[in-house]
Amino acid sequence: MACKSCGTGTNEDGTPKGCGSKGSCGTSSCNKRSSYDWLADLGIDDPYANNIVEVSFKDGASQDFYHAAADLEVFTGDNVAVETDNGFNVGRITLSGELVRLQMKKKKVPETKVTRSIIRRANLRDMEKVAECRELEKSTLVKARAIARQNHVKMKISDVEYQGDGRKATIYYTADERVDFRELVRQFSHQFRVKIEMRQIGPRQETARLGGIGSCGRELCCSTWLSDFSAVNTAAARYQNIAINQQKLSGQCGRLKCCLNYELDTYMEALEAFPKKADKIKTAAGLAILIKTDIFKGIMFYTYKENRGQLYPIPVAKVHELIAINRAGDLPADLHSHQLVVESKVEVFEYEDVTGAIDLKPLEKRKRRRKKSGTQSKRSSNSRRKPAGGEAKTGSEKPAPSGKPDGGGEKKEGSRNSKRRKTRSNNRNKQGKSNASGSSNAKGGEQSSSAKPSSPKASAPRASGEGNKSGSGASRKKRTPRRKKTGGGPPKTD
Structure with a gap:
């Protein structure tokens, strides 16, 4: 069974062959933004048949009108090869018959301007060539954007469309200002080896060619069914x-x-039922100002200028009456008597006995740890600080007598601090004594070392005048002169 919206048939397994508009075949990838030929679904001959048909290219991205000879026997949905200025192009017939005449009238295209015609039905080789061109468009788009950026041209290249035979490429771009792209076209033709046509489009046409998802969550109207803006x-x-x-x-x-x-x-x-000038209404209670309007319910909400806390919903018929009273020179009493009375329905809630109908699982209680009191926390901290055998004894502290316990219970903070101070003072005394003994030992060692003769190498003069005069043929070490210190103090002598 052929799809009535795009004319393609089905494969052996029942799947549609190349169809995409959600017509009788149910897919959604072809004939975007193309008009739907509803006369083709009726299954009757068009009495106002015309030899002009509408052909769309690249899934409905562009359309044009062509003459179709009667002997070709082409109908809506057929893939055809049409003539162009540079070879031929391959497209799909989207409209035929009387609907084409209406479409031409809508787009203001006279029949005298339709000069090109359909050559033949597209064969398998034509469709393969078109598929190769569609794959080539992706790489061409990337290269074209790179070349435009290298030449510092202020344009945005949005799409590239190859002709069906691959001899011509149309590059679509958007720009805010007028662009001189003559040098750019030379580079494009030299790089891609095809004839280049630059076509400027607006932001709406660009979005229609690229497609996307709108804020409503559906595909954009301009890229699916909307044919004009x-x-x-x-x-x-x-x-x-x-x-x-x-x-x-x-x-x-x-x-x-x-x-x-x-x-x-x-x-x-x-809005035809609403009054034209109803922003302000004069009343005896004060000046009323229009705040908002519910168009389909026919209600206008007013409030007083002096007191804007309360809104008065007034029907449109009552507003006409109030405006007529103001035009007559009178003032209505207030807005409260003219407002719409809304009957509030009090809903009575009835409760049912659900005992035994709903079983709730018992909540698992978490075991909470009880907080320890102040004394217990102190004891625990003291027990952590102390070793298992009691307090460590220092050298200055005396051991506790046998009659008294070793301090297993509580101790006051004052006694503890006093013991710490004693240990610190004892440690300082020990350090002072050790330092004094070390200094005395060092002095004694110097004296003893000076009294004892050193090794013969150390006692022999390193470089005396006599030794230099009475020297033998042995090798002598050259002495390097020492630098004088710039700081204070006497200079060192040998």
């Missing part, structure tokens, strides 16, 4: 009571979202 302004957001937030109202293209126009007509029809 209508003007969108902030007035559409004001009519729908939408906050003017540029970030939330802008799409991926950086412009206002196209979906702001979808429900605008419905809001415009509903």
